[in-house]
Amino acid sequence: MKRAIFNDRLLPYLLLGPQLIVTLVFFIWPSGEAIWQSMLLEDAFGGSSRFVWFRNFERLFDDEGYWASFETTAIFSIAVATIGLALALLLATTADRSLRGAGAYRSLLIWPYAVAPAVAGVLWGFLFNPGAGLLPYYLNLMGVAWNHQINGNQALLLVIAAACWNQVSYNFVFFLAGLQSIPRALIEAAAIDGAGPGRRFWSIVFPLLAPTGFFLLVVNIIYAFFGTFGIIDALTKGGPARSTEILVYKVYSDGFRGQDFGGSAAQSAILMGIVVVLTVVQFRFIERRIHY
Amino acid sequence: MVENRPWLTVLSHLVLLAGCLVIVLPVWVAFVASTHEAATMLRPPAPMIPGTHLLDNYATVLFEGFGQASRVPQWLVLFNSLVMALGITIGKIAISITAAFAIVYFRFPLRMTCFWLIFVTLMLPVEVRIVPTFSVVASLGMLDSYAGLIIPLIASATATFLFRQFFLSVPDEMAEAARVDGAGPLRFFRDILLPMSRNSIAALFVIQFIYGWNQHLWPLLITTKESFYTIVMTVSRQANVQDGVVQWNLIMALGILAMLPPVLVIVFMQRQFVRGLTDTEK
Amino acid sequence: MKMSRILAAVAAGVMLATSQAALAATEIQWWHAMGGNLGETVDQLAAQFNASQSDYKVVPVFKGSYTETLTAAIAAFRARQNAHPHIVQVFEVGTATMMAAKGATYPVHQLMADANEPFDPKAYIGPVYGYYATTDGKLLSMPFNSSTPVFYWNKEMFQKAGLDPNKGPRSWQDVGEMGKKLVASGAKCGFTPQWQTWTLIENFGAWHNLPYATGENGFASTDIELKFNDTARVTLIQALSDWSKEKVFVYGGREGKSTAMFTGGDCGMHIGSSASAAAIEKALGAEKVGTTMMPVWGDTKPQNSIIGGATLWALQGKPKEEYKGVAKFFTFLSRGDVQAKWHQETGYVPITASAEGITAQAGFYQKFPGRDIAIKQLQLNAPTINSKGLRIGNFVQIRDVVDEELEAVWAGQKTAQQALDTAVSRGNKLLKDFQAAN
Numbered sequence A: 001m002k003r004a005i006f007n008d009r010l011l012p013y014l015l016l017g018p019q020l021i022v023t024l025v026f027f028i029w030p031s032g033e034a035i036w037q038s039m040l041l042e043d044a045f046g047g048s049s050r051f052v053w054f055r056n057f058e059r060l061f062d063d064e065g066y067w068a069s070f071e072t073t074a075i076f077s078i079a080v081a082t083i084g085l086a087l088a089l090l091l092a093t094t095a096d097r098s099l100r101g102a103g104a105y106r107s108l109l110i111w112p113y114a115v116a117p118a119v120a121g122v123l124w125g126f127l128f129n130p131g132a133g134l135l136p137y138y139l140n141l142m143g144v145a146w147n148h149q150i151n152g153n154q155a156l157l158l159v160i161a162a163a164c165w166n167q168v169s170y171n172f173v174f175f176l177a178g179l180q181s182i183p184r185a186l187i188e189a190a191a192i193d194g195a196g197p198g199r200r201f202w203s204i205v206f207p208l209l210a211p212t213g214f215f216l217l218v219v220n221i222i223y224a225f226f227g228t229f230g231i232i233d234a235l236t237k238g239g240p241a242r243s244t245e246i247l248v249y250k251v252y253s254d255g256f257r258g259q260d261f262g263g264s265a266a267q268s269a270i271l272m273g274i275v276v277v278l279t280v281v282q283f284r285f286i287e288r289r290i291h292y
Numbered sequence B: 001m002v003e004n005r006p007w008l009t010v011l012s013h014l015v016l017l018a019g020c021l022v023i024v025l026p027v028w029v030a031f032v033a034s035t036h037e038a039a040t041m042l043r044p045p046a047p048m049i050p051g052t053h054l055l056d057n058y059a060t061v062l063f064e065g066f067g068q069a070s071r072v073p074q075w076l077v078l079f080n081s082l083v084m085a086l087g088i089t090i091g092k093i094a095i096s097i098t099a100a101f102a103i104v105y106f107r108f109p110l111r112m113t114c115f116w117l118i119f120v121t122l123m124l125p126v127e128v129r130i131v132p133t134f135s136v137v138a139s140l141g142m143l144d145s146y147a148g149l150i151i152p153l154i155a156s157a158t159a160t161f162l163f164r165q166f167f168l169s170v171p172d173e174m175a176e177a178a179r180v181d182g183a184g185p186l187r188f189f190r191d192i193l194l195p196m197s198r199n200s201i202a203a204l205f206v207i208q209f210i211y212g213w214n215q216h217l218w219p220l221l222i223t224t225k226e227s228f229y230t231i232v233m234t235v236s237r238q239a240n241v242q243d244g245v246v247q248w249n250l251i252m253a254l255g256i257l258a259m260l261p262p263v264l265v266i267v268f269m270q271r272q273f274v275r276g277l278t279d280t281e282k
Numbered sequence C: 001m002k003m004s005r006i007l008a009a010v011a012a013g014v015m016l017a018t019s020q021a022a023l024a025a026t027e028i029q030w031w032h033a034m035g036g037n038l039g040e041t042v043d044q045l046a047a048q049f050n051a052s053q054s055d056y057k058v059v060p061v062f063k064g065s066y067t068e069t070l071t072a073a074i075a076a077f078r079a080r081q082n083a084h085p086h087i088v089q090v091f092e093v094g095t096a097t098m099m100a101a102k103g104a105t106y107p108v109h110q111l112m113a114d115a116n117e118p119f120d121p122k123a124y125i126g127p128v129y130g131y132y133a134t135t136d137g138k139l140l141s142m143p144f145n146s147s148t149p150v151f152y153w154n155k156e157m158f159q160k161a162g163l164d165p166n167k168g169p170r171s172w173q174d175v176g177e178m179g180k181k182l183v184a185s186g187a188k189c190g191f192t193p194q195w196q197t198w199t200l201i202e203n204f205g206a207w208h209n210l211p212y213a214t215g216e217n218g219f220a221s222t223d224i225e226l227k228f229n230d231t232a233r234v235t236l237i238q239a240l241s242d243w244s245k246e247k248v249f250v251y252g253g254r255e256g257k258s259t260a261m262f263t264g265g266d267c268g269m270h271i272g273s274s275a276s277a278a279a280i281e282k283a284l285g286a287e288k289v290g291t292t293m294m295p296v297w298g299d300t301k302p303q304n305s306i307i308g309g310a311t312l313w314a315l316q317g318k319p320k321e322e323y324k325g326v327a328k329f330f331t332f333l334s335r336g337d338v339q340a341k342w343h344q345e346t347g348y349v350p351i352t353a354s355a356e357g358i359t360a361q362a363g364f365y366q367k368f369p370g371r372d373i374a375i376k377q378l379q380l381n382a383p384t385i386n387s388k389g390l391r392i393g394n395f396v397q398i399r400d401v402v403d404e405e406l407e408a409v410w411a412g413q414k415t416a417q418q419a420l421d422t423a424v425s426r427g428n429k430l431l432k433d434f435q436a437a438n
Helices: A011-037 A055-062 A064-095 A102-114 A117-127 A134-141 A152-180 A184-192 A197-227 A229-235 A247-257 A261-291 B006-033 B054-064 B074-105 B111-122 B126-139 B146-154 B158-169 B172-180 B185-196 B198-213 B217-222 B231-239 B248-268 B270-280 C002-020 C036-052 C066-079 C092-100 C108-114 C126-131 C155-160 C172-184 C196-207 C231-244 C259-263 C274-284 C320-334 C336-346 C353-361 C373-378 C395-410 C416-437
Strands: A040-042 A049-051 C026-032 C056-062 C087-091 C142-147 C149-154 C189-193 C267-273 C289-292 C308-315
Touching: A011 A040, A011 A261, A011 B074, A011 B111, A011 B126, A011 B146, A040 A055, A040 A261, A040 C416, A055 A261, A064 A102, A064 A152, A064 A197, A064 A247, A064 B006, A102 A152, A102 B006, A102 B248, A102 B270, A117 A152, A117 A229, A117 B006, A117 B231, A117 B248, A152 A197, A152 A229, A152 B006, A152 B270, A184 A197, A197 A247, A197 A261, A229 A247, A229 B217, A247 A261, A247 B126, A247 C066, A261 B111, A261 B126, B006 B248, B054 B074, B054 B248, B074 B111, B074 B146, B074 B158, B074 B185, B074 B198, B074 B231, B074 B248, B111 B158, B126 B146, B126 B217, B126 C066, B146 B198, B146 B217, B158 B198, B172 B185, B185 B198, B198 B248, B198 B270, B217 B231, B217 C066, B231 B248, B248 B270, C026 C036, C026 C066, C026 C320, C036 C056, C036 C320, C036 C336, C056 C320, C066 C087, C066 C308, C087 C092, C092 C308, C092 C395, C108 C320, C126 C142, C126 C373, C142 C274, C142 C320, C149 C155, C149 C196, C149 C274, C149 C373, C155 C172, C155 C289, C172 C189, C172 C231, C172 C267, C189 C196, C189 C259, C196 C231, C196 C267, C196 C395, C231 C395, C231 C416, C259 C267, C259 C274, C267 C274, C274 C289, C308 C320, C320 C336, C336 C353, C395 C416
Parallel strands: C026 C056, C026 C087, C189 C267
Antiparallel strands: A040 A049, C087 C308, C142 C308, C149 C267, C149 C289
16 A cells, blocks of 8 residues: 555545545445345335345345356356456457557457447347347257257357457457566567467466456456346346346346345345455455555 | 567467457447348348448438437437436546545545445446435436436446556655645646546546446436437337337447447547556556 | 536526426326337327327336336335326236335226216226226226237248148147148248247136136235146146147247247247237238137137236326326227227227227228237137236246246156146245235
8 A cells, every 4th residue: 555645634535525425325325225125025116114134135045046146147257257358368469469450450359348238238139139130040050059038058158248248358458458568578588598479478478467367357257247237138138047147137137027125125235245345355355466 | 579470470360350250240230230121130030231221220210210209309319328428427537536646645534434435336336226326316306317317327436446546556756756845735636646647537538438328227217308318228228129010220220329439439549548547557 | 527517508408498398287207118119109199198188298208128117116106206107007917016015006996086087997898907907896007008819820831831821720739730730841830929928828727717826816815826737737738848849839938039930930820919910910921920819728618818918007196186187198098099099000909899999990900800809809708707817916926937837848857737836836935925025
């Protein structure tokens, strides 16, 4: 942590004020209410309301579907993070080879990050639409019966692909920047010592990229956990048979589609707990490793 | 390049081309769909070559609108998206840069409390606390207003986090020197830190503009007047047809329009974007 | 910061311009889930009502999918800032939830009485009205977009298979025979149903006069048990499962997803919502589509089918005089000519008998043969306690359970008997949860 340098009684509070107010009013307060609701048994419109302590949580932990959603979230996040990072690293290392047209490649690879998850979901849904889509038609010709509306594994594959597509450019940008900041001299020296490209990558480039990689890993996991809501909503709505229902989608789906408010609020509270833990981990452990 | 290995160059080009192809495919298919008639899109396989209805479809979407009550022209919808995106961008950058400045450069009571209060919001999306957030916004009378579209979404710490990372990487000597010269904290902030943060600000501009432009569920919930609708909302609302005919050609035209502005922003600002991110992330 | 001030000024100007016109009349907010072409018809209906009188102005607001619309209404109602709409469109499976929400909804029969608005229950088509009424015939919510499953077939594919292109199946046994011929002639699939829980379980029950649950399908009580694992339904599901081995039956996904397999020319036969007619005709060409009533098992005499779709609920908490406008609008929506227009443009069934008459007189059914099948099915016989409709708590989750269990049958993991038995016991648990929460 930096040495704090200025001293002033009032100024820091004034500077922090706007952000603190916005956070308290639009974040902490609603979150508190969500936690309170997690201990109530209510009808949808809040007409009848009973305080039931932790019954919603008990019900949740008894529900196989909730544990299945944890599992789905884990598979989904790990897949999105590893595939997204690996592909981005591959593309970035190739683009870093100061090739002709590297700028054009970069422009072509960078923009999916700007596409709204909800729109990305609509695009991929159309591409893979079992009725009218392009890919199912050709997959069928090759003997693969594609229907992600029935087949849960295919649905999971599809949302993973769409999420990676949406995120890979962000990873690519960071890896490319990280690669370009590695001193050329270091690599040239290794080349003179007779290290081939593969060796150079694993013994020099990869360790130097590790901090970037750690940072991206956190960003990607957060993205997979929470940022993919729009993609899942537009593509599968958690189906078929809840096979793509990740935790954040289940909060929404149980609350508003199934109208189980207490259960949904309990899930929100648990998610908030996970987030706090992730944040602490990020600042206490991972950040240290990135810096030193 | 360190040494010349032609096969490696060819391989690199192949890898990059394959990557670009996969990246472009969904959008190409969408674009092609937006140039055909509705009936063509209902029979498999969807075409790969653009059709002849490009102008018709885009004219329908832009000037006639489809499935709308008061026929709010799409320029207004696009304008709303722009206001929302810019409002979020500017607001977030403004409040985060000062907050990060306070956290990094001052020592004061409750500093860590403030730090954690702000940073727990780093990751949690609005979807998981949507009902209580809505009540707060409603009780403040901010439904159906630009303020309601913008301010609640400013409450997240991504920008504060990035500014903090950047400030931490600024050598302590700079502030030390400023203090020796007799410059107060605000002078230091304005004359030294702000100009140095140019790249970070540019990068955040890109990130937040995209974030703001791409919001979907929040604007859907808090707007009831079509004069406050945004474009991304409109796309998914058309894809959500119950029992009716899905007009893929028009939806895709709308989708292309909706993704164009943020894509242009990132393509034209990619250099600043990359530089800003690598400045902060060290 | 200057930029945002300019934007705010522009925004204020826009707001002023749009709000001025509305000052004169009392606004009635109507939140709905009708996107695309349906949304356009909804807007036209509101415009027509607004033009017909000057005291009230109905403002239709599209709020996304049914789930999103309900989310928005619940969030707005719970905020207690008078931001909620007067009228909200809710899917039929939400009926039990809406009824349980005491103090939130304003039953239509009471609303009409309080507003002194004349209201005649007999004008409405039985199964449409009954689905949303109490056991003693008091209407709770206003039927709006209702549909019922009908049987479609592809005439071109029938011809190719050597079948009479103008004659659909009468019984499920016919479906099996025809399916075999279709597959033999090279079709990828014989038959696929839409919304399998609604068509194969719920409507099959009503059509054969079999109960879905005790307590008059939930109308008479909330303390009920599911009953749909009877011999007739087990036999049907088992038959379909057997047929799926030869592609006579192919499962095409939940909700309306399988329709794409019918419109894409993979399947020759389809049970689908009557509201899908326009989309199906558009994709295949109207002349290639045949429509008939749902098949029966063997020689059973069909009873009547039940509806699906959504209704309009009035929400509490608005000034009394504004509900007069809501009542007037409901009367307007029930008018014969309005219903006829809605029916013809969307494919939903009309809610009043007079609308059907108007449509028939206009020669609509000659021009679009098959569009009258839905109404005929609904009115085939006076509804019994088994065919009036369903009032099931946690219905969304129960349908999910039935979907899951049926999918296990289609995947060959369970027999029909096992799957339906499990579905019933899992569903009963959800019913107990609902009873506890409300």
